[in-house]
Amino acid sequence: MRYQNCVSVLFPLLLCCCYSLVAAQNLPYKAVNLGNWLVTEGWMKPSLFDGIVNKDLLDGTQVQLKSIKLQKFLVAENGGGTGVSANRDSASGWETFTLWRVNDSTFNFRVFSKQFFGLDAAKKLVATSNSTTNPETFQIIRNTSHPSKIRIQASNGLFLQAQSETVVSADYKGSTNWEDSDPSVFNMTTVKTLQGEYQITNGYGPNRAPQVLQDHWNTYITEEDFRFMSQNGLTAVRIPVGWWIAYDPNPPKPFVGGSLAALDNDFTWAQNHGMKVIVDLHAVQGSQNGNDHSGTRDGYIEWGDSYIPDTVTVIDFLAKRYANKLSLGGIELMNEPTLGPNLDSLKKYYQQAYDAVRKYAKTTHVIMSNPLDHGSKELLSFAGGFDRVVIDVHYYNLFGVQFRNMNVQQNIDYIYNQTASDLNGITTSNGPLSFVGEWTAEWNVQGASKEDYQRFAKAQLDVYSRASFGWAYWAYKCQFNHWSLKWMIENGYIKL
Template sequence: MALSDDTMRGVNLGGWLVLERYIKPSLFTVPECFDKGLHDPDVCTNDVDDAYPQDQWTLTGLFKNKDDARKYLKDHWANFVKEDDIIRIKNAGLGYVRIPVGHWIMGDISPDEPYVDGEWGDFVRVVKLCRKHGIQVWVDLHTAPGSQNGFDNSGRTLPTPTGVGWSGNPENVDRTIKAVRDIAEGIKQEGIEDVVTGFGVLNEPFKGQNEAQVKDFDDRAYRAVREVLGEGTTVYIADMFDAERFNGFWDDEEHGNTVLDSHYYHVFAQTPRGFSPRQHIAYVCEKNSRDVNACCWKGGGAGGGTSVGLKRMIGEWSVSFDTLVCTKLDDVMDSYREGGEVLEFTRKIGEKRKKFLRNFAEAQMVAWESQDTGVSVGWFYWNFKMEGGAFAEWDYLRGVEEGWMPTLKAEEKAEHVFGRCEEIIFRTDDEMDIVHEFPPSDSVAPDWQAVEADDDVVVSHGESLLTKGSRERGDGIVLGFLSLVVFLLLGLGIAKKCCVRYFGGAGGKGGYQRVGEVGGVGEVA
């Protein structure tokens, strides 16, 4: 099915067929290997005092026999995604799910890989449930031999982020092409291509590897999908964490019905975790919105007409904003080992925090649907559900039930319902008491995702939008007085959306001067 004019809205079924331990931490406790009363040295390779596994590689590698590893995972495959989950997704107003799968799913596992297969039947089961309830499936090849990024979501965590073990190894690239083809052929043989309408050829190849090699893989994988599933299946590719580098790529009729996939998070980089609530919204309105519109344009130039090939989508995003998953996860896993109550398993989200989460979600939906340009076809939230409460902000279905995740009807547009992104800034309380930065920024060394948030709208918590409007209109004293009134109203939390419209909320994305001698955003939050 080719892309329609309707906005695509969906969730990821993450942590199911490609394991991520923060989604379901209990799965990684493996009682047969770590519980002193149940430890079986004939089954497990580890000592009972070893650390818990951190990814799919180390989890399946715990077992001496692959049959035992497969047996351990079968219950998870059969029960983590049930019909009730699909019904809840449908009732939340969503029409799509994105399903990450491993390169091993069709049985191509080399002797040195500890992975096990056996999950294909459950994949087909869930696809048929989606058909029953009117939901389309976009499958996503989430892993590659050698690891395309070094993250746990590739199946195997490496010491540092890198994809050269994949892209720099022709045999691994060829195996990945084979996985794409085998999955496509499996979809066709099962007769489910009417439901599986999108195919992602590889999730998040790391930005540091050879761009030409990645793009060559994309083209080969695209042709493999087309040869098996035809023109009706949308093929999507990852942006290597920099969408602009794909401007002009696949800008031709031959590559129609294709999409560039970007993932935007605030929580993994050090600086945004210290943002104030309004700064998070401002960052969405400014930096994230510009990134969404960085591609894909005819001829490779922004604003030069929509590409006849690549469109855009946001395949992953979240409202998690102040807690670094991997660091908090260490504490969660320690609580499993210590016994008793699991850390924050029954955690509740306070009402003030819920109010911010809703505004944060609304701003992102407005940005991702990109009404100004029309280049974005839609989005998928990460994730559909979570185990426990430590990472509750990642749980879309919980958010819908608790009211902090907004819903939209299929015919509605986010901006028409929620207002312009800049308007959301000024209806967001800017109190720092809901921000619980974990770990503190000064305790973590900057990583590859380090950002410099020096946009004046972000630094000023949105207030530069008001002064910009005043400068452009030249109304001088009158607007200066009204600005003072607005700031007083904002302080009381009763300013109306009309204030933003009048004072320059329509200033637009990219129309602001960058601040020169300003310290890190963490210093001004």
């Protein structure tokens, strides 16, 4: 009798809890991206890089070098494959060099055609090598009072000098007083920087990077964040991961192990709080878009057919590991590809990666990110041939000339008209599901009020809630308040 009484009391409670858990996981998802966690994006938390020596000279930094004596820029003639001169009055592509960081002060210089600076037998500077060996390695020595003033020491121990507009050689001896007449002194201008996973791990180096990243993973997202999200109406998280996670705990250098354990925790926390996890392969070998978040070393887009087998291997690893997790909501095969004419390679990869997921998970949703350099309907007919497939599109009222001078109402009207029409075009009744995998309430409007932001956020929620798979805000945390959904919720800008 006592047992029966317990059952009669507890069973409805258990049933209610189970119902709440299932209800929270129904499509469409209300999700948020856990950006800058397992894949670093320095713009979201620049302080992560504060402990790096010469943190402005990380892998992928683009620099231009001007001979102070000649007042001319160095140039890899023809973009590479021949000599280096000092004869340009202004700088563009051929006069811009990309750094590969060897250590705090030592670098390789990659030119426009992807070759590297090096020395020939006559000690002249040339850009003809496709690899980095000793002759292609240089030390940058900065003027402590004026860090943009530098000298470049070659592997032979001598310094580069611009002897004339046609001769740049590594044969200058001795010290300098940094006068403008010294042919070994150059002015270095930074054109672009990268702050991704490669930059932070290689910047700190193998002795410091593991602890820096582990501390970040342990504190940036915790179970308390999942509790906050679930209590405020979110039903899923989209978690960017990098290809190196499949080789944890000993990924290829400079990447460090530990992110896999953090991802394991996510699945537990999500299940504890009635949420789903969308695993998103955000960074692939070779880089699919050249951006910081692609794990690139230097910004070149090199992903293609030769990288497909290794990328499929990562998806296979993730699917095998998490297929039986109750909190798995989907696996995204690649984030934001920008591949130009390589669309056939992308489709070939999507087919093979889909098959890899299906080996372990017959019903898990497989998400295919729409290529950013193609129309949003590009994958519709292709994806229609698969079961439980989702097309991911990203909407930002930020990137594009059309948004530069829009006022508050014009931005809101754009969401209700153009964006809504675009989303409706890929949200079909018998085709793949649609997913707005990234959006934010930030825009180019200056001096907008809280009410303006509230109206803009509401417009996006109204429209993106029509996506059949759901939406995911970018991001949960960010140094910029309107990019942070946590801040937006806590301060009354968004209510779910």
